[in-house]
Amino acid sequence: MFELRVGTDFSAAHSIRGHKGRCAKLHGHNWKVEVFLRSGKLDKLGMVRDAGEVKDIAEGFVNKNLDHAFLNQIDFFRKNNPSSENIAKFIFSGLKKILPNLVEVCVSESDSVRVVYRKK
Template sequence: MVSFFEVMIERDFSSAHQLRGYKGKCENLHGHNYKVEIYARGEELNNIGLLIDFGDLKKAADEIVRYLDHRNLNELPPFDEELNPSAENIARYFVEYLNSRIGDERVRVYKVRCYETPTSVATFQIE
C-alpha cells in the first residue's frame, strides 16, 4: 500500500468569462466568485517535518489569483485563444502553473477543485 501526506489550501477570486462555442446563456459575458481548493501530496516530509510550507504554496497560488482576479479571463493568455475559460481548464491551469513554481521534487500539486458556484465544481487531477 502506498502512503502519502497531503496538504490543501483555498483561494478565492472574482472574474468574468464567456464560453466560446457554448450554446446557451453562458456564451454571454458573465462573472463568478470562484473558489479553488489546491491539493499537494508527497511521500516524504522535509527535515523539519513539513511536506511543503503552506506559505510557499500560498505565495505561488496568489500569483495566479492576482493575474485572474477582477479580469475578463477571455482577454488573458492562455484563455484568450488556446483554452476556453471553463472551470475545468482553470483547474488544469492552476495545477500546471503551480507545479512549474514548486522547486521541491518531493511534492506535487496533483489536484485542483474549481468552484464556479458553491454547488458547481470542476476538478483536474494528475496521478
C-alpha cells in the same frame, strides 16, 4: 502518504464561446481554488511544505493571472474556452513549475459546481 490542501479565490468575468445557453453571455463568478500537494515524506519541520508559503504562491499566481480579469482576453483562453475545467488546467500548469509535488487543482465557480484537474 501526506496531502496538503490550500485554498484561495478570485473574481473574474468570462463567456463560453459556442455555448447554447446563458453561459455564452458575459458573466462573472467568485471562484474558489484549492491546490493539493502530496508527499510520502515530511520535511525536517514535519510538513509536506509550509502551508503559508504554498498559499502565498497560489494567491500570487491567481492574483497576477486571473483576478479581476476578463478571462477570454488571456492568451491561454483565446485558444481554450475559459471553462472551469480549463481554468483548473491553467492554474495547475502554472503552479506545477513552482510546486513540483502538486497533484491536483480544484476550481469551484459556485457552491454546487466543482471541477478537478489531476496529474496523470
